[in-house]
Amino acid sequence: MLDSTSTLGKGPQIDVARLSPGEEEELRSMGILGEDGSVRPRITPAVHRTRPPLEKRSVSAPHMLNEAFDYSRPSSFSRALAMEFGDVRVLLISGTASVDEQGFSVHEGDFRAQCWRTYGNITALLEAEDMTWHDIVRTSCYLRDIERDYKDFNEIRTAFFDWLGLDPVPASTGIQARLCREDLLVEIEAIAIARRDGGERL
Numbered sequence: 001m002l003d004s005t006s007t008l009g010k011g012p013q014i015d016v017a018r019l020s021p022g023e024e025e026e027l028r029s030m031g032i033l034g035e036d037g038s039v040r041p042r043i044t045p046a047v048h049r050t051r052p053p054l055e056k057r058s059v060s061a062p063h064m065l066n067e068a069f070d071y072s073r074p075s076s077f078s079r080a081l082a083m084e085f086g087d088v089r090v091l092l093i094s095g096t097a098s099v100d101e102q103g104f105s106v107h108e109g110d111f112r113a114q115c116w117r118t119y120g121n122i123t124a125l126l127e128a129e130d131m132t133w134h135d136i137v138r139t140s141c142y143l144r145d146i147e148r149d150y151k152d153f154n155e156i157r158t159a160f161f162d163w164l165g166l167d168p169v170p171a172s173t174g175i176q177a178r179l180c181r182e183d184l185l186v187e188i189e190a191i192a193i194a195r196r197d198g199g200e201r202l
Helices: 019-031 110-130 146-164
Strands: 057-058 082-087 087-097 135-142 171-176 187-197
Touching: 019 057, 087 110, 110 146, 110 187, 135 146
Parallel strands: 135 171
Antiparallel strands: 057 082, 082 087, 087 187, 135 187
């Protein structure tokens, strides 16, 4: 839950003066707004008083791509989250595109170059957790124009995975989608799993 002063570190506060009647109704039903219309203090959900949530760690690669909160209009997501389950580490990589360390889109209009930059950005996030593409088990691939670009996309993906020596290749889904910026043509999210403490890869 949010409180009336905290920004949870970086995000914008709830501006009660700008809430639509529908937003107000939903925030009240969720317990975020009190009867007087103000934002209630953050509380620990009852279930987490006896069962803490799974520990998660935000992962970044600032030499390759910026953090979402660093945009002029901050976006509330982590580039990746790392978790551990016994001797297994899991890395959930958010949708990643052809952006640079300042958050600017790069290779505008060049689908193939955007693909390679996207793979480079994901590689950097993997390296931040001492993982590689050999640890990737699944990708979801979003293309702005799948009919026009899928042939190039699959050609680049096949060449990259072959160069890496991936066998088997990750499970994957290809989806046509309108991405968050008009100049981005491809975005990929991924899941990586590896053994903890340098053990044998899964």
